[in-house]
Amino acid sequence: MFIDRNINARAPALVPAAIHRSRGRPAKQVILTLLAGVLIALILFFLVLPTLIIIPMSLSTTSYLQFPPQGITLKWYVAYFVDPDWMAATWFSLRIAVATSVTATVVGTMTSLAVVRGDMPLKGALHALSLGPMIVPHIVLGVALYLVFSPLHLTGTFIGFLIGHTVLGVPFVVITVTAALQRLDPALELAALNCGANRTQTFSHVTLPNIAPGVASGAVFSFLASFDEATVAFFISDVGGKSIGRKMFEDIDFNLTPVIAAASTVIVLSSLFLIGFVQLLSKSGNPKNPAGEHL
Amino acid sequence: MIGKRLTLRHVQKTYGAVWAVREVDLEIGAGEFVSIVGPSGSGKTTLLTLIAGFETPTAGSIIVGDQDVTVLAPNRRNIGMVFQKYALFPHMTVRKNIEFPLKMRGLTKHGDTSKRIDAMLDLVQLGSLQHRYPHQLSGGQQQRVAVARALVFDPPVILMDEPLGALDKKLREAMQFEIKRLQERIGATVIYVTHDQEEALTMSDRVAVMHKGRLEQVGTPNELYANPDNAFVADFVGSINFIPGTVSSKDQSLIAVKVGDTLVKVRASNGGSIREHEQGSDVRIAARPEHISIAPHGDRTSQSLTGTIETVVFAGASRTALVRLHAPPHLLLRADMPSDLLSPPERGSDVALTFAPDALRVFGPAERTGP
Amino acid sequence: MNIEPSSRRALVTVIRPRNASRYAPLTSWLLTLPLLATFAVGFLYPVSKLVALSFASGSESYLRLWGEPLYLSVLTTTAMTAAAVTVFCLVLGYPVAFAMTRFKGKAAIITAACVFVPLWTSVLIRSYAWIVLLQRNGIINDSLQGAGLTEQPLKLLYTQGAVILGMTHILLPFAILPIYATLRTLPPDFARAAANLGADRARTFMLITLPLSLPGVFAGGILCFVLALGFYITPALIGGPGSMLMATLIGQQTTVLLDWPFAAALSTILLTFTLIIVFLFRRALSLSKGFQSVH
Ligand SMILES: Nc1ncnc2c1ncn2[C@@H]1O[C@H](COP(=O)(O)OP(=O)(O)O)[C@@H](O)[C@H]1O
Numbered sequence: 012m013f014i015d016r017n018i019n020a021r022a023p024a025l026v027p028a029a030i031h032r033s034r035g036r037p038a039k040q041v042i043l044t045l046l047a048g049v050l051i052a053l054i055l056f057f058l059v060l061p062t063l064i065i066i067p068m069s070l071s072t073t074s075y076l077q078f079p080p081q082g083i084t085l086k087w088y089v090a091y092f093v094d095p096d097w098m099a100a101t102w103f104s105l106r107i108a109v110a111t112s113v114t115a116t117v118v119g120t121m122t123s124l125a126v127v128r129g130d131m132p133l134k135g136a137l138h139a140l141s142l143g144p145m146i147v148p149h150i151v152l153g154v155a156l157y158l159v160f161s162p163l164h165l166t167g168t169f170i171g172f173l174i175g176h177t178v179l180g181v182p183f184v185v186i187t188v189t190a191a192l193q194r195l196d197p198a199l200e201l202a203a204l205n206c207g208a209n210r211t212q213t214f215s216h217v218t219l220p221n222i223a224p225g226v227a228s229g230a231v232f233s234f235l236a237s238f239d240e241a242t243v244a245f246f247i248s249d250v251g252g253k254s255i256g257r258k259m260f261e262d263i264d265f266n267l268t269p270v271i272a273a274a275s276t277v278i279v280l281s282s283l284f285l286i287g288f289v290q291l292l293s294k295s296g297n298p299k300n301p302a303g304e305h306l
Numbered sequence: 307m308i309g310k311r312l313t314l315r316h317v318q319k320t321y322g323a324v325w326a327v328r329e330v331d332l333e334i335g336a337g338e339f340v341s342i343v344g345p346s347g348s349g350k351t352t353l354l355t356l357i358a359g360f361e362t363p364t365a366g367s368i369i370v371g372d373q374d375v376t377v378l379a380p381n382r383r384n385i386g387m388v389f390q391k392y393a394l395f396p397h398m399t400v401r402k403n404i405e406f407p408l409k410m411r412g413l414t415k416h417g418d419t420s421k422r423i424d425a426m427l428d429l430v431q432l433g434s435l436q437h438r439y440p441h442q443l444s445g446g447q448q449q450r451v452a453v454a455r456a457l458v459f460d461p462p463v464i465l466m467d468e469p470l471g472a473l474d475k476k477l478r479e480a481m482q483f484e485i486k487r488l489q490e491r492i493g494a495t496v497i498y499v500t501h502d503q504e505e506a507l508t509m510s511d512r513v514a515v516m517h518k519g520r521l522e523q524v525g526t527p528n529e530l531y532a533n534p535d536n537a538f539v540a541d542f543v544g545s546i547n548f549i550p551g552t553v554s555s556k557d558q559s560l561i562a563v564k565v566g567d568t569l570v571k572v573r574a575s576n577g578g579s580i581r582e583h584e585q586g587s588d589v590r591i592a593a594r595p596e597h598i599s600i601a602p603h604g605d606r607t608s609q610s611l612t613g614t615i616e617t618v619v620f621a622g623a624s625r626t627a628l629v630r631l632h633a634p635p636h637l638l639l640r641a642d643m644p645s646d647l648l649s650p651p652e653r654g655s656d657v658a659l660t661f662a663p664d665a666l667r668v669f670g671p672a673e674r675t676g677p
Numbered sequence: 678m679n680i681e682p683s684s685r686r687a688l689v690t691v692i693r694p695r696n697a698s699r700y701a702p703l704t705s706w707l708l709t710l711p712l713l714a715t716f717a718v719g720f721l722y723p724v725s726k727l728v729a730l731s732f733a734s735g736s737e738s739y740l741r742l743w744g745e746p747l748y749l750s751v752l753t754t755t756a757m758t759a760a761a762v763t764v765f766c767l768v769l770g771y772p773v774a775f776a777m778t779r780f781k782g783k784a785a786i787i788t789a790a791c792v793f794v795p796l797w798t799s800v801l802i803r804s805y806a807w808i809v810l811l812q813r814n815g816i817i818n819d820s821l822q823g824a825g826l827t828e829q830p831l832k833l834l835y836t837q838g839a840v841i842l843g844m845t846h847i848l849l850p851f852a853i854l855p856i857y858a859t860l861r862t863l864p865p866d867f868a869r870a871a872a873n874l875g876a877d878r879a880r881t882f883m884l885i886t887l888p889l890s891l892p893g894v895f896a897g898g899i900l901c902f903v904l905a906l907g908f909y910i911t912p913a914l915i916g917g918p919g920s921m922l923m924a925t926l927i928g929q930q931t932t933v934l935l936d937w938p939f940a941a942a943l944s945t946i947l948l949t950f951t952l953i954i955v956f957l958f959r960r961a962l963s964l965s966k967g968f969q970s971v972h
Pocket residue numbers: 321324325326344345346347348349350351352353
């Protein structure tokens with residue numbers, strides 16, 4: 012019915028036969044349009060409901076989960092911010108996510124350069140490998156990493172998480188950076204060489220500034236992929252080192268309190284803020300970044 | 307004068323089975339302005355790419371001044387280039403774009419760099435726009451930035467790849483003049499690629515016609531127009547009619563070509579290849595519109611072709627008639643009408659066409675043209 | 678040092694780029710080294726080790742799986758669940774994708790936000806929200822009772838239905854985006870031409886729009902199915918003992934029963950199955966590339 016609305020707007024003079032055929036239709040058409048609108052609204056509501064529900068949850072006064080909340084309180088936020096366990100997990104995950112976004116961005120950007128501009132056999136296989144961690148079930152990767160890390164005492168360590176999460180983060184960077192490189196006009200790099208820039212200067216003065224939005228998106232996505240990650244974290248955490256994903260999983264499983272909702276709200280709002288920042292970076296008509304990224 | 311001689315020797319480039327450039331030999335003098343014209347896909351961009359060093363030729367050598375640069379990296383060649391779509395750095399202002407080649411040469415440490423950029427900005431009349439980004443400029447302004455960036459480091463050789471292709475006709479004509487003015491002032495050697503033969507003829511000292519990777523002919527605009535080596539060049543440069551016929555007789559000074567029932571005479575000294583055409587062989591007579599004269603049908607002679615005027619085209623001062631020949635295969639010919647004719651023939655009237663033997667040329671039949 | 682001319686030529690072809698728009702072979706290889714090193718340590722070696730472990734005592738683990746009807750039923754439940762989730766995602770996702778191509782202005786922004794916000798909300802948080810919604814004294818049961826539809830609260834949580842609901846919610850954006858990407862590329866003229874020829878809107882849709890958007894539907898469907906196969910967090914948190922899936926079975930074997938070789942065999946089967954599907958449908962999947970994966 013959306014199609015028809017457009018057609019009527021653009022071509023008011025349809026063939027007479029069509030007008031004749033549609034006699035008596037307007038009422039039916041209005042009802043159908045309304046129904047479709049309601050259907051879409053319901054699906055969209057279904058999509059956002061679980062994300063939105065955590066906000067009233069986190070502000071509810073009752074300790075059991077109730078809706079609508081009886082009153083409003085910030086005590087769960089206070090509980091989250093003073094609980095040493097939650098704070099330890101949050102800081103641990105933050106450190107890991109920052110480090111992961113750096114390593115994944117460097118590794119992924121270098122890989123993308125080889126995939127798009129490189130001259131070597133098996134480039135297709137290399138590209139597929141770099142995207143592999145996205146397809147391999149994370150439970151398989153989690154179990155596999157545990158098998159290797161456990162005897163080396165790498166479980167629950169910063170370095171163990173960094174390795175695992177870098178592997179998970181690289182595909183995000185490869186996707187955004189290869190897209191940016193493919194959009195980049197190859198003549199720009201030739202022009203730089205022609206102006207006397209060597210390969211390194213060409214990369215730093217021309218290529219990198221023009222793919223920067225793609226690199227930044229990759230960095231943010233790999234940061235969030237690490238911070239949000241729960242499955243691999245579930246297997247490579249231990250009592251000494253627990254990521255926020257593992258901590259939340261345990262609390263949801265054994266100790267369902269609104270502190271989880273408070274923590275979730277903090278995480279969701281920070282994530283959306285970061286994503287919004289990337290969108291702004293790429294969509295704004297910034298003359299310095301015409302190679303915009305849209306994800 | 308900063309221009310240097312540029313020599314191409316047997317330069318070839320293949321991409322797999324595709325011969326993009328074959329056996330190109332070309333000697334360009336210091337400070338000369340040479341255009342390369344040819345249809346799309348004829349290898350013009352590839353040839354520039356080889357000179358700029360973005361690709362290495364499959365065979366042959368490229369020499370600038372006394373230095374063989376065939377395998378030299380592009381950033382060491384000191385050759386300026388204006389790209390087809392300008393390739394301005396979108397994240398840099400106009401000034402930064404123009405400064406870039408100097409910066410890469412480490413010249414920005416010297417005091418006079420800033421003055422040099424100012425002078426270049428003045429030269430291309432962009433001083434007031436120097437802090438804008440390329441996307442804030444019009445096509446013509448972007449084009450001038452591209453030229454300035456290619457000239458600012460005083461390269462002895464400058465390459466331009468269809469630099470005016472994206473501009474409208476009026477602006478293009480103004481820029482042709484600008485580019486020519488700059489080149490003459492600086493004295494650099496310029497290779498200018500275009501698919502517009504008119505542009506090539508107006509701007510260049512010499513023009514090279516490229517076709518399927520080969521240089522068909524190199525010469526001054528006048529030479530190409532008056533003495534094309536082959537049918538492709540004749541067709542590509544200016545407007546021309548081809549009239550198929552058969553060589554009926556031949557002597558020291560004249561060849562008689564039979565077209566339908568008419569014998570058309572051509573001066574035998576016109577073109578080296580003419581001697582190859584044996585009596586009885588199929589040929590094409592090439593006649594430019596201004597070398598065909600139109601007379602009333604009653605004035606026809608045994609050496610004129612007859613036809614009917616289908617259309618009269620006005621092109622500014624002159625008028626061109628499209629004449630449908632009576633003899634099979636009823637070709638359509640373009641013939642210029644003298645402007646001083648008292649009663650010019652009208653549409654639909656029959657006319658007689660005569661040819662000046664000295665201005666006609668004879669080429670082989672259509673299948674055999676081109677490589 | 679004197680290098681033989683032939684080997685010098687070989688050296689030159691390695692360190693010199695073939696042309697200016699490519700990197701030299703040596704540079705290309707150097708650029709891939711970080712990826713190869715990271716993935717060797719954090720991806721390829723652990724996964725190979727896992728596969729090797731599954732064969733540590735010959736084919737015993739696989740025979741045990743084959744001989745036990747309970748395990749075999751987990752395999753079928755996993756496939757059926759993934760299939761059901763895929764169907765739900767496509768049925769709910771298509772109208773949203775279609776609406777996204779027609780909406781303008783505010784409606785378009787709101788729709789896009791409803792699709793992207795859940796995509797970047799952690800799977801853990803969304804599973805937690807579903808617990809809040811579905812539990813015995815949760816909002817849905819409260820509303821049902823309040824409306825007098827049921828006397829007793831229904832058991833909604835820890836059921837197969839809850840798992841399908843939660844997974845559908847999480848994977849829905851992965852169905853919407855590829856369908857949207859395909860629909861967006863269809864020129865509006867097609868539908869308009871059909872309408873001008875007198876086809877009514879239902880016929881226009883069935884004969885023109887739907888067939889042309891099938892590649893996107895297919896890509897979204899494969900993506901949902903593959904991701905659903907390896908899901909761990911959601912079924913582990915909101916599924917019950919009756920809704921055991923491959924991933925939860927692997928989790929149980931490793932964390933409760935500590936039967937690592939058997940867990941490794943299950944992981945190998947899951948991995949193989951996933952890789953086969955990805956390989957078979959790699960062309961369709963490349964359409965949907967660019968969207969994050971979840972587990
Ligand atoms: N990188 C390339 N790979 C394969 N073929 C090419 C490449 N560059 C050009 N060609 C081919 O070489 C021929 C000449 O192209 P080009 O030099 O771009 O022509 P022009 O600039 O005259 O239009 C064309 O047939 C083109 O397809």
